Amino acid sequence: MTDQRPYRTRTSVLFASRAPRAVILRRGPRSHHRLIVWNTDDDTFEAGQWMKGNVRLCDLSPSGTRLLYFAEQFHPRAMSKVTLGPYDPLRQTFTKYPKPLVRPGRKVPRYMRRPAEGPDGAATRAVMGSWTAISTPPYFSALAIWPSMGRWTGGGVFTSERDVLINEAACGMTPIQNVPIPRTMRIASGGRTPKMSAYRPTESALHVSIAETLQLSGLLWVDWINLRHEPDLLFAGDGRVFRLRNYARVPEERYLAAAKPLVDLKDMIFEQVRPPPSAMWW
Numbered sequence: 001m002t003d004q005r006p007y008r009t010r011t012s013v014l015f016a017s018r019a020p021r022a023v024i025l026r027r028g029p030r031s032h033h034r035l036i037v038w039n040t041d042d043d044t045f046e047a048g049q050w051m052k053g054n055v056r057l058c059d060l061s062p063s064g065t066r067l068l069y070f071a072e073q074f075h076p077r078a079m080s081k082v083t084l085g086p087y088d089p090l091r092q093t094f095t096k097y098p099k100p101l102v103r104p105g106r107k108v109p110r111y112m113r114r115p116a117e118g119p120d121g122a123a124t125r126a127v128m129g130s131w132t133a134i135s136t137p138p139y140f141s142a143l144a145i146w147p148s149m150g151r152w153t154g155g156g157v158f159t160s161e162r163d164v165l166i167n168e169a170a171c172g173m174t175p176i177q178n179v180p181i182p183r184t185m186r187i188a189s190g191g192r193t194p195k196m197s198a199y200r201p202t203e204s205a206l207h208v209s210i211a212e213t214l215q216l217s218g219l220l221w222v223d224w225i226n227l228r229h230e231p232d233l234l235f236a237g238d239g240r241v242f243r244l245r246n247y248a249r250v251p252e253e254r255y256l257a258a259a260k261p262l263v264d265l266k267d268m269i270f271e272q273v274r275p276p277p278s279a280m281w282w
Contacts, residue, residue, distance in 0.1 A: 008239075009238070010028060010221075010223055011236045011239070012027075013201065015226065015228070016061070016062060017060075017198060018062040018064075019063045019064040021040065021060075022064070023036070023067055023137045023138065024037075024265075031052050031053055032050060032052055033053070037064075038241070040234075049273045050270050051071065052270075053072050055070070055140075056071075059198050061158045061197060062158065065136065068132070068133075069132070070131070071133065072129055072130040130147070132167070136275070139275040142178055143177075143281075144177050144181055145178075146168050146176075147176065154167055156168075157190075159197070162185050163188075166188070166190060178280065201225055210225055210233075210252070213252045217257065222236075223235075223237055224236055232247065241261070241263050242256075
């Protein structure tokens with residue numbers, strides 16, 4: 001079994017802790033990334049927005065409805081603007097959204113203002129190529145953005161459904177916002193990052209053994225393996241996501257042959273995707 005595509009399609013994933021939802025980050029070619037929501041109950045998938053740059057999934061809220069991610073876009077187009085590039089729909093389609101997203105007399109969102117126009121007269125840091133954002137998956141369009149100091153800062157975790165710890169200094173905790181953050185959301189600056197809410201498949205001796213078995217069976221690349229979805233085994237490789245039911249009863253050499261391919265992500269092509277109005281509110 002060989003992959004004739006000119007690039008490898010890679011995937012990473014976060015599984016929500018209290019809901020049958022997962023968010024997949026698809027990468028390929030090179031720095032092109034796409035978000036995909038996976039309902040693990042019925043194995044349906046919803047493909048969302050693309051972004052070109054470097055993207056890292058940081059955490060997923062317990063319900064799976066909010067995503068915390070870190071991104072970088074170090075190129076002249078991103079460095080010369082305070083706003084974050086063409087994936088942000090407010091720059092192109094904000095006036096076309098139906099009410100109540102657009103209403104007469106609404107002020108310009110804070111993240112579209114100049115740095116000197118921050119809240120309470122305080123200047124917000126300009127986005128100089130890297131940032132942390134909270135969004136509604138499968139969309140990158142940010143509900144709130146925190147400019148980062150390169151890779152020295154950035155990221156964070158959900159400590160609960162409405163508590164977020166951002167890995168930024170307290171002096172940098174003024175977000176460049178799209179819409180007002182609800183008062184019920186508690187966002188704090190973190191120094192020492194606690195355990196993340198979502199589950200990110202890790203690597204252990206058992207994971208390595210299963211990956212070697214899958215590759216011997218014909219899978220060229222193995223991206224991740226989830227052993228926490230018992231009695232099923234979930235895994236991804238060669239741009240596809242698989243489910244093997246009751247894997248403990250299946251001989252190891254039959255893992256790949258007995259697994260059901262759930263979705264093939266290899267043939268996706270970059271396109272501009274506008275988020276629905278519902279994805280732009282908390």
